[in-house]
Amino acid sequence: MQEKPVYNRIMLKMSGEALAGDHGYGIDPDRAEEICEKVKGIHDLGVQIAIVIGGGNIWRGAQGVARGMEQSTADHIGMIATVMNGLALQDALERLGGKTRVQTAIEMKAVAEPYIRLRAIRHMEKGRVVIIAGGTGNPYFTTDTAAALRAVEVNAEIVIKATKVNGVYSADPKKFPDATRYETLSYKQVLTDRLQVMDMTAFTLCEENKMPILVLDLWSGDDLKRAVLGDHSVGTLIQA
Numbered sequence: 001m002q003e004k005p006v007y008n009r010i011m012l013k014m015s016g017e018a019l020a021g022d023h024g025y026g027i028d029p030d031r032a033e034e035i036c037e038k039v040k041g042i043h044d045l046g047v048q049i050a051i052v053i054g055g056g057n058i059w060r061g062a063q064g065v066a067r068g069m070e071q072s073t074a075d076h077i078g079m080i081a082t083v084m085n086g087l088a089l090q091d092a093l094e095r096l097g098g099k100t101r102v103q104t105a106i107e108m109k110a111v112a113e114p115y116i117r118l119r120a121i122r123h124m125e126k127g128r129v130v131i132i133a134g135g136t137g138n139p140y141f142t143t144d145t146a147a148a149l150r151a152v153e154v155n156a157e158i159v160i161k162a163t164k165v166n167g168v169y170s171a172d173p174k175k176f177p178d179a180t181r182y183e184t185l186s187y188k189q190v191l192t193d194r195l196q197v198m199d200m201t202a203f204t205l206c207e208e209n210k211m212p213i214l215v216l217d218l219w220s221g222d223d224l225k226r227a228v229l230g231d232h233s234v235g236t237l238i239q240a
């Protein structure tokens with residue numbers, strides 16, 4: 001395997017769940033550190049990294065809506081939850097010696113910069129990992145959509161969706177043991193076969209802007225690093 005990354009700039013999307021640890025809720029600093037070791041591992045290869053972090057380990061708008069809340073309010077809470085996660089990631093990465101900036105789509109100047117596209121790019125060029133929190137800043141969206149949008153905006157070459165599953169399967173592998181994993185998919189095939197990659201808004205944004213998506217398992221050994229080094233056997237790559 002070559003030791004040179006195949007990407008110059010990536011967008012890494014992680015669900016809030018990744019930070020929850022074994023408790024399934026909230027922020028586990030050990031888990032944050034584990035994640036950031038992986039992030040640092042690829043940053044040390046010279047890859048510019050933007051991270052969009054979700055908030056599902058703390059709050060999802062849908063939880064509130066199911067119990068009668070106004071969706072905009074419930075979603076605002078969710079977006080603010082992602083900022084907490086962003087700060088936890090920043091803390092872990094800085095403790096490992098990384099340089100970071102958190103930018104938020106909802107202004108919170110006492111704790112983070114506002115999201116400013118050119119500034120985000122500049123940070124990455126200077127070797128800082130940019131953690132983009134607050135989703136898109138708008139209710140009715142998800143952080144997958146934020147990742148797709150920001151990836152396009154900052155000219156990332158790919159959205160790496162780091163999950164708990166090592167790619168996209170023909171069916172839910174937990175329910176159907178003989179489900180098979182795709183190594184590559186076209187956007188069209190995802191749509192016709194109704195495969196679960198991202199919500200439709202996020203997916204369409206990627207498709208329309210020819211932004212490749214790589215779905216991989218964040219927790220599986222050094223899959224993230226291997227993917228960045230161009231190992232095609234990792235995860236599922238979706239592109240035109």
Ligand code: UDP
Nearest residue numbers: 016054055056061075078135136141142143
């Ligand atoms: N959210 C939102 N707009 C956005 C991104 C997120 O309203 O642009 C809210 C929404 O309520 C969502 C919550 O923030 O449920 C947490 O984000 P998400 O569910 O995407 O987090 P993840 O599942 O990736 O942890």
